[in-house]
Amino acid sequence: MTFVDTPMVEASGLTRHYALPRESLTAPAQRIHALNQVSLTVHAGRSLGIVGESGCGKSTLARCIMALEPLTAGTLRILGKDPHSMRPWTLRRHRRNFQMVFQDPFGSLDPRHTVARIVAEPLEVAEKWLKPEDRRLRVKEVLESVGLKEADMAKFPHEFSGGQRQRIAIARALVTRPALIVADEPVSALDVSVQAQVLNLLQDLQDNYGVTYLLISHDLAVVEYVCDEVAVMYLGRIVEQGPTVEIFSAAAHPYTRALLDAVPKMTPGERRSRSSLKGSVPNPVDINPGCPFADRCPLVESHCRFQAPELREVSPGHLVACHLA
Amino acid sequence: MSVLEVDRLTVSLPMVGGAARAVRGISFRLERGESLGIVGESGCGKSMTALALMGLLPDGGTLDGSIALNGRNLRTLDEAAMCHVRGNAIAMVFQEPMTSLNPVHTIGKQLVEPLMLHLGLDRDEAKVEAFSLLERVGLVDPQRYYSAFPHQLSGGQRQRAMIAMALSCHPEVLIADEPTTALDVTVQGQILDLIYDVVSERQMSLIMISHDLGVIAQTVDRVAVMYGGSIVEQGPTAEVFAQLAHPYTQGLFAAVPQVGDGRRRLRTIPGTVPELADLPQGCTFAGRCSLSRESCHHQVPDMRSVGPNHMAACLRLDAAMATSTFGLRR
Numbered sequence: 001m002t003f004v005d006t007p008m009v010e011a012s013g014l015t016r017h018y019a020l021p022r023e024s025l026t027a028p029a030q031r032i033h034a035l036n037q038v039s040l041t042v043h044a045g046r047s048l049g050i051v052g053e054s055g056c057g058k059s060t061l062a063r064c065i066m067a068l069e070p071l072t073a074g075t076l077r078i079l080g081k082d083p084h085s086m087r088p089w090t091l092r093r094h095r096r097n098f099q100m101v102f103q104d105p106f107g108s109l110d111p112r113h114t115v116a117r118i119v120a121e122p123l124e125v126a127e128k129w130l131k132p133e134d135r136r137l138r139v140k141e142v143l144e145s146v147g148l149k150e151a152d153m154a155k156f157p158h159e160f161s162g163g164q165r166q167r168i169a170i171a172r173a174l175v176t177r178p179a180l181i182v183a184d185e186p187v188s189a190l191d192v193s194v195q196a197q198v199l200n201l202l203q204d205l206q207d208n209y210g211v212t213y214l215l216i217s218h219d220l221a222v223v224e225y226v227c228d229e230v231a232v233m234y235l236g237r238i239v240e241q242g243p244t245v246e247i248f249s250a251a252a253h254p255y256t257r258a259l260l261d262a263v264p265k266m267t268p269g270e271r272r273s274r275s276s277l278k279g280s281v282p283n284p285v286d287i288n289p290g291c292p293f294a295d296r297c298p299l300v301e302s303h304c305r306f307q308a309p310e311l312r313e314v315s316p317g318h319l320v321a322c323h324l325a
Numbered sequence: 326m327s328v329l330e331v332d333r334l335t336v337s338l339p340m341v342g343g344a345a346r347a348v349r350g351i352s353f354r355l356e357r358g359e360s361l362g363i364v365g366e367s368g369c370g371k372s373m374t375a376l377a378l379m380g381l382l383p384d385g386g387t388l389d390g391s392i393a394l395n396g397r398n399l400r401t402l403d404e405a406a407m408c409h410v411r412g413n414a415i416a417m418v419f420q421e422p423m424t425s426l427n428p429v430h431t432i433g434k435q436l437v438e439p440l441m442l443h444l445g446l447d448r449d450e451a452k453v454e455a456f457s458l459l460e461r462v463g464l465v466d467p468q469r470y471y472s473a474f475p476h477q478l479s480g481g482q483r484q485r486a487m488i489a490m491a492l493s494c495h496p497e498v499l500i501a502d503e504p505t506t507a508l509d510v511t512v513q514g515q516i517l518d519l520i521y522d523v524v525s526e527r528q529m530s531l532i533m534i535s536h537d538l539g540v541i542a543q544t545v546d547r548v549a550v551m552y553g554g555s556i557v558e559q560g561p562t563a564e565v566f567a568q569l570a571h572p573y574t575q576g577l578f579a580a581v582p583q584v585g586d587g588r589r590r591l592r593t594i595p596g597t598v599p600e601l602a603d604l605p606q607g608c609t610f611a612g613r614c615s616l617s618r619e620s621c622h623h624q625v626p627d628m629r630s631v632g633p634n635h636m637a638a639c640l641r642l643d644a645a646m647a648t649s650t651f652g653l654r655r
Binding site: 054163164197199224244245259280 | 578588
């Protein structure tokens with residue numbers, strides 16, 4: 001059930017703050033600004049990658065879009081409907097359209113359930129009316145589409161390797177035939193040779209079933225490999241967003257450029273250029289009024305510290321939040 | 326004379342259902358001031374090699390072969406003598422600084438302890454030395470870091486503190502086991518710069534263990550590729566990266582997505598890394614290798630020369646070299 005003109009995901013001003021415990025009775029509780037005014041649109045069949053370092057809010061964004069976390073402010077529409085305002089039962093049924101793959105394939109599968117039961121579980125909510133034999137058929141089909149065999153249905157998760165477990169997790173996400181899959185670091189727990197198998201699988205599923213991905217990763221190469229568009233996050237904000245090719249060839253934000261430079265290249269002999277960034281990501285408790293990146297930026301100017309830059313278009317579809325871009 | 330000379334090192338670990346040979350007869354040497362990278366996937370034996378060099382094998386683990394440090398065989402040393410070697414001659418930086426630092430002691434206390442124990446400094450001298458070490462690793466404002474507990478530091482700062490501890494007794498060999506895996510990419514660059522700087526300014530030898538080919542390419546002079554407990558290929562980094570000889574090395578390089586490659590389809594290695602408990606009889610890679618023949622499953626291949634100082638262990642080396650279509654993607 002895809003509406004041709006309705007964007008898959010339409011988010012505007014998504015904000016999520018977490019209150020910290022009070023340090024004293026009189027002091028106001030401090031807040032962690034995990035997500036600040038994030039707006040994005042993903043169209044059907046176009047995949048968006050979200051990159052950033054730890055603590056930049058990319059996982060919070062994924063959980064807010066999946067309606068696993070309440071929003072502090074902002075509106076979200078998935079296929080035109082707002083999951084955050086739905087009643088629980090309606091939301092559960094709406095979930096068949098958007099599913100999630102988690103990072104750790106060892107923690108996200110119930111060790112006491114067989115593969116058949118794990119993969120069939122979303123169907124019990126989304127398509128309760130399916131007869132047992134039809135359900136079995138669906139599970140078999142989806143397992144085959146991720147490269148597992150029918151014989152694997154009776155096995156338990158511990159009988160599989162990390163890569164195979166991640167395939168099971170992907171099969172579970174696919175079984176309701178969702179239009180959108182939110183994948184939070186789907187390959188970062190896997191070894192290089194296995195990671196390549198799972199990445200190829202993600203690409204095949206996109207080509208064969210037209211799945212839209214929202215892919216969260218800290219690895220720029222992984223995002224470039226799967227996604228049409230990239231959003232770079234820093235301290236709970238999107239600092240740059242645009243078509244993958246353009247971001248990787250002509251990054252406009254100094255943070256994006258530093259991220260790209262910091263990836264060690266596989267060219268021996270050529271010493272890495274000295275890291276241009278000092279320090280690490282600041283604490284998201286005290287947000288200063290200016291640009292969130294001002295303290296680490298090599299190009300910083302005095303007004304950067306007082307005035308927060310808005311996201312603005314520098315070329316068609318390419319948005320940057322920087323005064324100097 | 327090489328600083329470190331490892332000859333046919335084998336490590337066995339007790340497992341349910343018999344001993345697992347985590348490291349199977351590896352040999353390499355390390356010259357003064359040289360850096361060696363060990364690269365491989367999880368379970369290939371790279372960390373176990375490092376622990377064997379440090380004499381820190383898990384309970385029940387046994388060693389075979391020889392490890393010679395400046396000509397002295399470390400295997401003949403008792404625990405007391407080994408304690409003297411650790412820190413003074415070989416020091417190690419671990420992957421996850423939070424688990425290898427003591428959470429109930431300040432950074433200062435953990436830094437002063439080896440200085441007093443190994444170098445025989447008194448408390449005041451040790452504190453002065455600790456301050457200068459903290460400053461050297463980029464923790465400016467040493468007073469603050471000296472009295473900080475590990476949980477008060479960020480991941481990068483903890484790793485800097487670990488490096489300060491490893492440097493404290495002027496070791497000749499520094500082993501860094503995945504020193505940047507737990508860190509963000511912008512911090513990773515800073516830590517690699519730091520390791521590179523201290524190693525070259527003190528003329529130390531470095532063993533850098535990593536699964537990241539990019540990190541290896543940019544930090545070490547020589548590289549050894551491990552698979553299933555064996556070194557399958559080793560040689561000068563530039564040489565190896567230009568001419569991948571072993572089928573596993575070729576597969577590993579082709580499987581890594583690179584920034585700037587776009588939506589190129591990745592070549593994969595079928596199957597998964599074998600369990601250490603039941604490694605195959607012959608070549609450990611035979612089960613996943615597209616070139617394997619019957620003989621590969623029975624015979625363990627020897628290292629053969631493929632170029633200046635560049636060796637690979639494969640029975641089908643000629644076929645493998647012929648299929649090596651690319652040196653390396655530009």
